[in-house]
Amino acid sequence: MSGKTIFITGASAGFGAACARMFAVKGNRLILAARRIDHLLKLQDELSLHAEIHLIPLDVRDREAVKGAVEGLPERFRAIDILINNAGLALGLEPAYLVNPDDWDTMVDTNIKGVMYCTRFVLPGMVSRNSGHIVNISSTASDWPYPGGNVYGGTKAFVTQFSRNLRCDLLGTRVRVSCIQPGMAETEFSKVRFKGNEEKAAGVYQGTEPLTAEDIAETVRWITSQPPHVNINTLELMSIDQTWGPFAIHREQK
Ligand code: NDP
Ligand code: 8X3
Numbered sequence: 001m002s003g004k005t006i007f008i009t010g011a012s013a014g015f016g017a018a019c020a021r022m023f024a025v026k027g028n029r030l031i032l033a034a035r036r037i038d039h040l041l042k043l044q045d046e047l048s049l050h051a052e053i054h055l056i057p058l059d060v061r062d063r064e065a066v067k068g069a070v071e072g073l074p075e076r077f078r079a080i081d082i083l084i085n086n087a088g089l090a091l092g093l094e095p096a097y098l099v100n101p102d103d104w105d106t107m108v109d110t111n112i113k114g115v116m117y118c119t120r121f122v123l124p125g126m127v128s129r130n131s132g133h134i135v136n137i138s139s140t141a142s143d144w145p146y147p148g149g150n151v152y153g154g155t156k157a158f159v160t161q162f163s164r165n166l167r168c169d170l171l172g173t174r175v176r177v178s179c180i181q182p183g184m185a186e187t188e189f190s191k192v193r194f195k196g197n198e199e200k201a202a203g204v205y206q207g208t209e210p211l212t213a214e215d216i217a218e219t220v221r222w223i224t225s226q227p228p229h230v231n232i233n234t235l236e237l238m239s240i241d242q243t244w245g246p247f248a249i250h251r252e253q254k
Contacts, residue, residue, distance in 0.1 A: 001225050002027035007080045009060055009118055010087030012039035014187030015137060018213035019084055022221050024050040029077050033058040033069065034087065052076070060087045060114030061106075070121040079129060082224055083122045085115045086137040088155075090193040093148035104151045111155035115162065123166075126175045133176040133224050136163045137216070140183040140236060144244060156181075160234065167233065176231045178223045183238030185211035208241040 006023050010016035012034035020032055024047040032040050033056040040055045047053060054077045056069045073080075088111040091103035119134060126132025141149050142156035163179035170177065190201035215237070223232045 001025070001221070004081040005029040005031070005077055005079055006082040006084065007031040007033070007118075007122060008084045008086060009033045009058070009114065011043065012036040014189060015182075015185070015213050015216040016084070016086045017043055018217035019086065019220050020047060022214075022217035023082075026050060028052070029054070031056060031073065031077055031080070033060070035059050060118060061109040063113070063117045066114075066117040067121050070118075078125065080122050080125060080132065082133045082135065083118060083126075084135045084137070084220060085118055085159075087114055088137065090141075090152040090189065091195070093193065095148060096150045099150065107151050107155050111152075112158045115159055119162075119166065123175070127170070127173055130174050131228075132174075133178070134163075134166065135220055135223060136160075136177070136179045138163070138179050138181045138234075140181050140238060142181055143236070147248075164233065167231065174228060176228075178232045179234045180216065180219055180223070181234060181236040182211055182216055182219075183236075183242045184208070185213065185216060185239075187213050208239060210239045210241070211237065 001023070002025055004023070006028060008016050008019050008030065011020050011032035016034065020030055020043055023030060029052040030047070031054045032043060034040055035057065037055065037057040040057070044053045044055055054074060058065055058069050060066060089107065091106055092099055115136060136159050138159040139156040141153040142160040145153055160179050160181065163177050166177045184204065186205045190204045191198060194200040219235060219237060223235065226232060
């Protein structure tokens with residue numbers, strides 16, 4: 001795929017960085033956004049031989065900053081073909097009655113509001129050009145509950161349903177919307193969830209072959225390279241080492 005302008009949020013690590021590498025081919029223009037500008041600069045060094053790169057130090061929770069970033073794009077990067085709404089995080093795994101409510105706010109602001117803002121400010125250009133593709137990164141946590149998933153899963157359920165509702169609003173245009181729901185994938189995700197506790201983070205993947213960031217980038221590539229009349233709505237993928245558990249049942253001890 002060449003000649004495309006691709007806006008990737010959360011490009012400084014994990015899935016976002018892998019997507020940047022996947023789409024860094026001659027003729028493509030990449031807009032890479034995240035808060036850690038040093039990580040973005042390293043990626044730019046690595047990829048600028050292959051694609052034109054525009055970096056944006058951006059916190060997706062900041063509505064005005066997102067608006068300013070989209071409105072302030074250099075002319076050559078204005079016509080966005082693909083928006084990958086990837087920036088996101090989980091914080092903690094405590095039950096709802098013990099959780100730090102600040103963590104809930106951060107997840108809602110990033111995973112829900114960040115996706116809303118990026119979509120809202122990129123979409124008008126796509127609609128006016130009658131072309132474009134929004135790829136939202138949800139999670140298996142969107143549909144499958146687990147202990148401690150409380151608000152994280154709720155934010156990803158929002159991403160899934162928002163994606164479907166966008167399709168309804170865009171009927172009659174050639175703008176596509178897809179939602180990817182990955183299961184366990186080894187990135188910085190668990191390090192962030194466990195607030196820097198590397199041992200706890202490593203334990204999540206121990207003895208398994210988890211999905212990789214490259215698996216998700218390949219999924220994004222496949223979804224976005226379908227013929228223009230084909231819209232992949234929702235795609236769930238998991239490691240072969242992950243599946244569902246039985247219902248949990250509490251039994252009184254007699
Ligand atoms: P990583 O922690 O490796 O990467 C997360 C990215 O999001 C980083 O680039 C980070 O950049 C960015 N980000 C976080 N907060 C903000 C913010 N406020 N503004 C801008 N960028 C932000 O995790 P993954 O790559 O695994 O996660 C990517 C997405 O995939 C997330 O939405 C996550 O929920 C989802 N996901 C992850 C799964 C997994 O098991 N890994 C499975 C299913 C879904 P920076 O800190 O520099 O701002
Ligand atoms: C990340 C996958 O299972 O940790 O969305 O929620 S999980």
